[in-house]
Amino acid sequence: MKYKAIYLICSIFPLLSQPSQALEICGDKAQGSILLLHEENVHEVQFQNKKITPNKEGDFMLAFDRDDQLKQSLKILYKNDEQNYPVKNFTFTIEPTKWDIQKINGVPERKVTPKKEDQDEILRENQSLRKAIEENNSKTSYWKQGFQMPLKEYRISGKFGGQRIMNTIKKNPHRGLDMAAPEGTEVMAPSDGKVVMTGKNFFYSGNMIVIDHGQGLHTIYAHLKDIKVKEGQEVKQGEVIATVGKTGRVTGPHLHWGASLHNIRFNPEKLIGLIQKDTCINL
Numbered sequence: 001m002k003y004k005a006i007y008l009i010c011s012i013f014p015l016l017s018q019p020s021q022a023l024e025i026c027g028d029k030a031q032g033s034i035l036l037l038h039e040e041n042v043h044e045v046q047f048q049n050k051k052i053t054p055n056k057e058g059d060f061m062l063a064f065d066r067d068d069q070l071k072q073s074l075k076i077l078y079k080n081d082e083q084n085y086p087v088k089n090f091t092f093t094i095e096p097t098k099w100d101i102q103k104i105n106g107v108p109e110r111k112v113t114p115k116k117e118d119q120d121e122i123l124r125e126n127q128s129l130r131k132a133i134e135e136n137n138s139k140t141s142y143w144k145q146g147f148q149m150p151l152k153e154y155r156i157s158g159k160f161g162g163q164r165i166m167n168t169i170k171k172n173p174h175r176g177l178d179m180a181a182p183e184g185t186e187v188m189a190p191s192d193g194k195v196v197m198t199g200k201n202f203f204y205s206g207n208m209i210v211i212d213h214g215q216g217l218h219t220i221y222a223h224l225k226d227i228k229v230k231e232g233q234e235v236k237q238g239e240v241i242a243t244v245g246k247t248g249r250v251t252g253p254h255l256h257w258g259a260s261l262h263n264i265r266f267n268p269e270k271l272i273g274l275i276q277k278d279t280c281i282n283l
């Protein structure tokens with residue numbers, strides 16, 4: 001009888017320690033992309049030294065930097081009654097992305113190699129952006145209805161990840177999508193969110209807005225003419241937030257659209273269609 005009881009415990013235990021759920025992954029598994037994941041009963045996700053908490057539906061996102069390694073792994077800690085969080089490790093491969101090299105000539109010299117007196121301005125810009133992103137992380141999943149492009153009509157004039165050679169000087173890779181449109185064109189919120197920064201006259205970005213879409217996801221709008229929203233304001237998808245301008249370091253009017261997940265910059269175009277279930281696989 002005693003023997004039978006021990007046998008029963010041993011056969012049940014593996015079921016408790018080995019969660020049988022399937023991890024669902026949606027989106028483009030590639031450098032500079034973002035993925036939407038879904039899993040039941042998750043306590044915490046550990047990815048690239050970050051601890052991520054899914055929303056109550058079990059949704060969370062992961063983004064890959066431009067130069068991220070192709071072999072990726074994540075660790076999921078599951079909820080259970082004993083509160084000892086059984087762990088499951090997942091490994092997967094992302095695709096390499098080919099990046100553009102863009103040559104831009106005729107940029108004013110002080111905008112290519114900033115003068116000493118411009119350095120304080122650049123510092124103010126970097127600190128404001130970092131503060132906006134790091135200190136405003138809503139737990140509300142504002143992003144849930146999906147994303148649309150922030151301009152109705154545009155021409156892509158600079159891709160994400162491209163490296164610019166300005167007046168023969170190699171610059172840092174481009175961390176956004178440049179969308180050329182006439183000055184004054186309306187810029188719309190691509191999804192619901194909360195405005196967490198409205199900055200004016202930055203050295204590189206000119207007039208800039210940052211929107212918090214929740215769960216570590218932010219989008220950035222730069223070189224704006226007029227800003228139509230205030231910090232702390234909630235916005236709805238399609239609502240006009242600004243107009244296209246040529247403020248900051250530009251050669252013509254365009255919107256620089258940036259996206260950040262847990263402070264990792266990725267290609268904002270990858271947000272379009274992310275919510276559509278036909279891109280999803282089970283891992």
Ligand SMILES: [Zn+2]
Binds near residue numbers: 178256257
């Ligand atoms: Zn740009």
